[in-house]
Amino acid sequence: MLRQALHRFGQKLVRRRKLEQPVTETASASKLSTLDLVALGVDYTLGAGVYFLAGEVASNQAGPAIVICFLVASLSCVLAGLCYAEFSARVPYSGSAYLYTYVTMGELWAFITGWNFIISYVAGTASVALAWTLAFDYLIGNQLFQARGSVLLHVPQILLEYTDFFAMGLVLLLTGILALRDWQSILVTKLVTLVSFLVLSFFIISGFIKGDLHNWKLTEEDYVKAGLNGTSSLGPLGYGGFVPFGFPGILRGAATCFYAFIGFNNIVTRVEEAQNPERSIPMGIVISVFICSLIYFGVSAALTLMVPYYQIHRGIPLPEAFLHIDWKLASYAVVTGGLFTVFTTILNDIFSTHQMISVMAKDGLLFHVLARTHTSKDIPIMAIVVSGIMAAIMILLFELIDLVDFMLVGILLTHSLVATCVLILRYQPERKNGGNEAQVREENGGNEAQVQEENGGNEAQVREENGGNEAQVWEENGGNEAQVQEENGPEAEKLTLQGLFFPASPTPTPLSGQVVCVCSSLLALLLTLLCLVLAHWPGLLSGDPGPITVVVLLLVLITGITGVIWRQPQSSTPLPFKVPALPLLPLLSIFVNVCLMMQLATGTWLRFGVWILSGFALYFGYGIQHSHLEKPT
Secondary structure: OHHHHHHHHHHHHHOOOOOOOOOOOOOHHHOEOHHHHHHHHHHHHOOHHHHHHHHHHHHHHHHHHHHHHHHHHHHHHHHHHHHHHHHHHHOOOOOHHHHHHHHHOOHHHHHHHHHHHHHHHHHHHHHHHHHHHHHHHHHOOOHHHHHHHHHHHHOOHHHOOOOOHHHHHHHHHHHHHHHHOOOOOHHHHHHHHHHHHHHHHHHHHHHHHHOOHHHHOOOHHHHHHOOOOOOOOOHHHOOOOOOOOHHHHHHHHHHHHHHHHOOHHHHHHHHHHEOOHHHHHHHHHHHHHHHHHHHHHHHHHHHHHHOOHHHOOOOOHHHHHHHHOOOHHHHHHHHHHHHHHHHHHHHHHHHHHHHHHHHHHHOOOOOHHHHOOOOOOOOOHHHHHHHHHHHHHHHHHOOHHHHHHHHHHHHHHHHHHHHHHHHHHOOOOOOOOOOOOOEEEEEEOOEEEEEEOOOOOOOEEEEEEEOOEEEEEEEEOOOOEEEEEOOOOOOOOOOOHHHHHOOOOOOOOHHHHHHHHHHHHHHHHHHHHHHHHHHHOHHHOOOOHHHHHHHHHHHHHHHHHHHHHHHOOOOOOOOOOOOOOOOHHHHHHHHHHHHHHOOOOHHHHHHHHHHHHHHHHHHHHHHHHHOOOOOOO
16 A cells, blocks of 8 residues: 555656647737847846856956856857757747656656746846846946945844845836736847947957957066065965966856856747747757857957956956046946846846746646736736745845855756756657547557547546557546556567667667666766766875776766667657757766856855755645646545
């Protein structure tokens, strides 16, 4: 009895949404073209990262090597973008990685993915709001900072360092606006994207004209002349040269720079509004990532050429760079462009947050009240209000860099899950689901079977005749979940060592699909262990045979298991876009993402752990019982 109960409980955790979901029709006038999606992707991505975080990375983490940091971050982004592109071609419905994990890995992983997205979007809203107030305060001569100082005289000392009531007020104001009128102005998005592109292009050209290549090869003498000669190792200033903080600084900077690329995946949430989602979504993702990579590389190079890295302003680096070369009017132009760009980024983050909350609530994984709409324009007011309040609370509790790290861990983990889903789904056998009533015709060695399903929404009984063999299929949960016991021949498919590397079937089978699932899970674990060793075992660089042996052993295991996956037959289903070089590119995406996650501080992981535990409590206490896949009672 206990075994059966545990089995049913496990089946609930891995129950999957069917791929064939109904699509809500969108008016043709509101359909988005590929150019619209590229503009959305660039607008989502060109936010606080390029205008504000470049100073933090260059001055404190990587120095001039920030250009390498952006390249590493763009590599991770491109790999994740390719995986998102294949899924958008395979599953052309809104929901982003949440839906993708739902149809491939099951309900529990889908909830974790959606839960990660919610905190990432909320932290993104809070961090961008803080960045916006920095830029606005700069534009009006630091008046907000002075007013904030007088207000905080009446605030307890423990909140003094973290409180930014102006950013909180901005988020609540925009939340109220979105609750009354949904944010769907593609024309405004295009105009803001164009303004941001022109402003950043002007900064890049100016930096290459007024920059000094000597700023990329600073020595100790330069620090002495600047009056910064404290110690022989230059302390927090690094060691000079192009890479003053060494390779660890590049990795830590790359993790922070990844924040600048967050947003391209939001294109997938507009799938149902796209004119031709199978083609325009992949193109929109790849093109927008490529454009943003070029811009970030140019901006970071121009910034570090214009200003020595130790003098770069950590809050608003681009306007201060123009002040460094006595171009005061240009500094105001840049900060104005940044204000418009970051403003739309806040709106987009709030939009993405309430959309994810609403989708999960409709699926029954969150409280259903969050999916309710209260206006004629079908706007989920409760989801919008909850997302705005969460962002306001985070503004009160955390600093900008803490919010950035909080957002990074959730997004990087989600990208890794998407890469794993691509790897698994490509090797799975074809599944046909027709809903509550289906007729399946199957040919197997000249034999034909007819399957008739009758469930009335709750239970199905399927009898299949195939060459004298008979199977009974009992389907529960309203046609959503099935347990099949089938005999289709004298011998069932068996796993052998030879079959791992030389499968008998040229097409995927249930056994080969299970092999890929197990191998993918093992690879994810081994890649995580490898990244832990590379990031936190100091004896590796000194030639210690212990860690080197561990790394070699892990690489051998990873190579062998990757070979097993490579030998399995892939699905021949035609798709408008497929990730090339499977299984290498998805595995490389997982490896890069995990490496970047290992650079985050311990406090970030503790906060993220608390968030995940609260999500588990919500899912097991409410979501698992109210899921739309649960059997009606």
